Amino acid sequence: MIVLAQQGDTVDALCWRHYGRTDGTVEAVLEANAGLADLGVILPIDTPVFLPELASVNTSTPLLQLFD
Template identity: 50%
Template sequence: MRVVAQQGDTIDALCHRHLGATAGLVEQVLALNYGISLHGPVLPMGTFVELPDLPAPSTGAAERPLIQLWD
């Protein structure tokens, strides 16, 4: 996904706004956008940034049983 930085945007702000998370994604954005770190922490307005695709949520996740204190 390609997005455009607005005034005062940082890479982690773009990840949070468009992907809903930042953990591990900032590093992927830096790898996808060679040389973007040369702009510093605040990106210039109008900078195009390629964001990674989020992996599909796994449907086979184990569910924890519900524990109630007073049964």
């Protein structure tokens, strides 16, 4: 999917809006978009950004239960 950056957008903000998380997604988006990091932290308005399809994240760490 290709999205256009809005005013004040960063790569991590785009990832958060599209994927709902930033862990590993920012790196994947930067790898899929050669030269995107060279544009700076704040992306220029209407910069096309390809958001690749990502596999779901599986955690091997057990979750801590506060109350049993």
